[in-house]
Amino acid sequence: MHLKYLHTMVRVADLDKSMAFFALLGLKEIKRYESEAGRFTLVYLAADGDHDCPLELTYNWDGDEGLPSDSRHFGHLAYEVGNIYEMCQHLQDNGVVINRPPRDGRMAFVRSPDNISIELLQQGEALPPAEPWASMDSTGHW
Numbered sequence: 686m687h688l689k690y691l692h693t694m695v696r697v698a699d700l701d702k703s704m705a706f707f708a709l710l711g712l713k714e715i716k717r718y719e720s721e722a723g724r725f726t727l728v729y730l731a732a733d734g735d736h737d738c739p740l741e742l743t744y745n746w747d748g749d750e751g752l753p754s755d756s757r758h759f760g761h762l763a764y765e766v767g768n769i770y771e772m773c774q775h776l777q778d779n780g781v782v783i784n785r786p787p788r789d790g791r792m793a794f795v796r797s798p799d800n801i802s803i804e805l806l807q808q809g810e811a812l813p814p815a816e817p818w819a820s821m822d823s824t825g826h827w
Contacts, residue, residue, distance in 0.1 A: 727744075
């Protein structure tokens with residue numbers, strides 16, 4: 686039996702706002718499909734050199750009434766980063782709340798504009814604990 690992972694899809698309420706958030710993580714648009722008849726836009730994002738498993742943002746032009754307000758039931762998206770402290774500082778400098786700071790030098794969680802949980806994992810071994818992260822409390826749900 687052949688099985689190949691293709692992508693992860695998440696619905697977004699504001700396409701521009703969501704694309705700006707994922708751009709902060711380093712994801713870039715690699716493909717777009719717009720359907721006048723279906724009244725939706727699909728945007729596929731991926732990191733440089735990692736186009737095999739893109740993130741699909743689905744934007745329904747007429748909104749998504751009835752969707753859950755908390756996307757935690759979905760689980761989370763996970764991305765490896767070269768330096769977790771630098772990434773968290775970059776996100777924080779751009780207004781993103783670090784819900785679970787990288788106190789251990791290895792793992793952090795943030796949320797997208799649509800409340801999607803994003804796990805950030807340090808590439809390789811954990812970095813030595815560093816401030817302000819080591820003593821920072823968690824904020825909200827992650």
